[in-house]
Amino acid sequence: MKIAVTYENGQVFQHFGHTAQFKLYDAENGAVVxxxxxxxxxxxxxxxxxxxxxxxxxxxxxxxxxxxxxxxxAEAGIRLYAGCQGDADQRVAELLAGTLVSADGATCDHHHGEHHDCGDHGCGHHEEGHTCGHC
Structure with missing residues (x-):
């Protein structure tokens, strides 16, 4: 199994469309190899x-x-675990252990300069649940 994480400085990067790097993990038998x-x-x-x-x-x-x-x-057949934050290696360990929770409300529409509510996905620009206009 190959797992990708949006990646920046060891952490899950919070904006998929703007990620400059992915950390790719090869896993076999429930462990990263x-x-x-x-x-x-x-x-x-x-x-x-x-x-x-x-x-x-x-x-x-x-x-x-x-x-x-x-x-x-979805069309590419890639399973999505969105709304994650924190240490990338830890999130992968949780996925392999079957304990990773994908947050609802992780959709973030950053287009057209509109304000949006990032919900609880922790975009890093405001306190949880507050509307931000950083886009």
């Missing part, structure tokens, strides 16, 4: 699902993610 950090080389929202498919990713752990990207991942 190898991992590597790969650059997205500037791939944006639309290209990231293809980038992950090209890397034969089976599951993605991320923070906020838009509806279009969710559909592209």
């Amino acid at each position: 190898s991992s590597q950090v790969v650059d997205t080389n500037g791939s944006g929202h639309g290209a990231l699902a293809g980038f992950l498919k090209d890397h034969q990713v089976d599951a993605l752990i991320c923070g906020g993610i838009g509806g279009g990207a969710q559909m592209a991942l």
